[in-house]
Amino acid sequence: MSVLDDIVAGVREDLAVREAELPESALRERALATPRPRDPVPAFRSPEMAVIAEVKRRSPSKGHLAEIPDPSVLASSYAAGGAAAISVLTEQRRFGGSLADLRAVRAMVETPLLRKDFVVTEYQLLEAREAGADLALLIVSALPGDELDRLYAVATDLGLTVLVEVHDEAETERAVALGAEVIGVNSRNLKTLEVHPETFGRLASGIPRDRVRVAESGITGVADVERYAAEGADVCLVGEALVIGGEPEAAVRAMRAVRTRHEEEVSR
Numbered sequence: 001m002s003v004l005d006d007i008v009a010g011v012r013e014d015l016a017v018r019e020a021e022l023p024e025s026a027l028r029e030r031a032l033a034t035p036r037p038r039d040p041v042p043a044f045r046s047p048e049m050a051v052i053a054e055v056k057r058r059s060p061s062k063g064h065l066a067e068i069p070d071p072s073v074l075a076s077s078y079a080a081g082g083a084a085a086i087s088v089l090t091e092q093r094r095f096g097g098s099l100a101d102l103r104a105v106r107a108m109v110e111t112p113l114l115r116k117d118f119v120v121t122e123y124q125l126l127e128a129r130e131a132g133a134d135l136a137l138l139i140v141s142a143l144p145g146d147e148l149d150r151l152y153a154v155a156t157d158l159g160l161t162v163l164v165e166v167h168d169e170a171e172t173e174r175a176v177a178l179g180a181e182v183i184g185v186n187s188r189n190l191k192t193l194e195v196h197p198e199t200f201g202r203l204a205s206g207i208p209r210d211r212v213r214v215a216e217s218g219i220t221g222v223a224d225v226e227r228y229a230a231e232g233a234d235v236c237l238v239g240e241a242l243v244i245g246g247e248p249e250a251a252v253r254a255m256r257a258v259r260t261r262h263e264e265e266v267s268r
């Protein structure tokens with residue numbers, strides 16, 4: 001079993017408990033009664049690097065990263081630094097997150113929020129919207145057959161923006177064919193947890209310029225952000241470096257100051 005299969009199996013077990021507590025029909029009613037999600041895409045296309053700053057306590061690859069007793073405090077720093085969106089990990093077993101974290105952050109900031117989890121069912125998308133998320137993650141390698149297409153349609157019908165995550169050429173082609181507006185290249189292979197920083201550069205050329213290109217994982221500081229900007233990234237998704245660095249607001253601001261390809265396009 002790959003790491004990804006193992007994580008998804010745990011996610012499904014935890015999900016079964018929540019589904020037993022709240023039937024899908026009741027959840028749907030609550031979800032649809034929430035305000036319409038925000039559109040993060042204009043901020044993703046800014047001439048400065050857009051940063052998706054992540055609330056992440058631990059990870060399967062690194063173990064414990066940071067305590068984060070109150071995720072809304074960290075999120076406020078991210079917002080003050082100018083984060084275009086905030087990613088809140090809600091997976092419990094490996095990442096130490098929860099929907100309660102997402103709700104706490106929602107109550108504190110107006111910044112668009114990404115529910116970062118291993119979404120494999122419609123129920124989780126309803127939960128995302130109900131808890132106040134504006135974006136959801138769909139990981140191509142976790143969604144076999146037509147599940148990706150189906151869940152993408154469900155998410156967009158709910159008004160959520162989808163970050164479609166890829167790790168190789170075939171997955172990138174699928175994401176592009178799906179019509180995904182926001183495509184994230186994860187440098188970390190979720191089956192082995194290895195990070196290969198050259199993955200973004202290799203796959204970016206397969207993502208048309210009218211889509212938002214997100215570089216994900218292993219970004220340690222401004223130098224990495226500059227590299228991905230040069231390779232065509234519009235957005236950088238950063239977790240570990242921000243939660244362990246001690247100065248999340250300044251760190252986001254410094255990454256944000258990096259210029260993207262849009263500046264050349266605007267000045268031409």
Ligand SMILES: O=P(O)(O)OC[C@@H](O)[C@@H](O)c1c[nH]c2ccccc12
Pocket residue numbers: 054056116117118139165186216217218219237238239240241
């Ligand atoms: O902490 P890092 O190396 O900056 O990585 C953040 C983010 O890319 C990573 O948390 C991530 C990317 N895709 C995921 C899918 C599920 C869980 C986590 C992830």
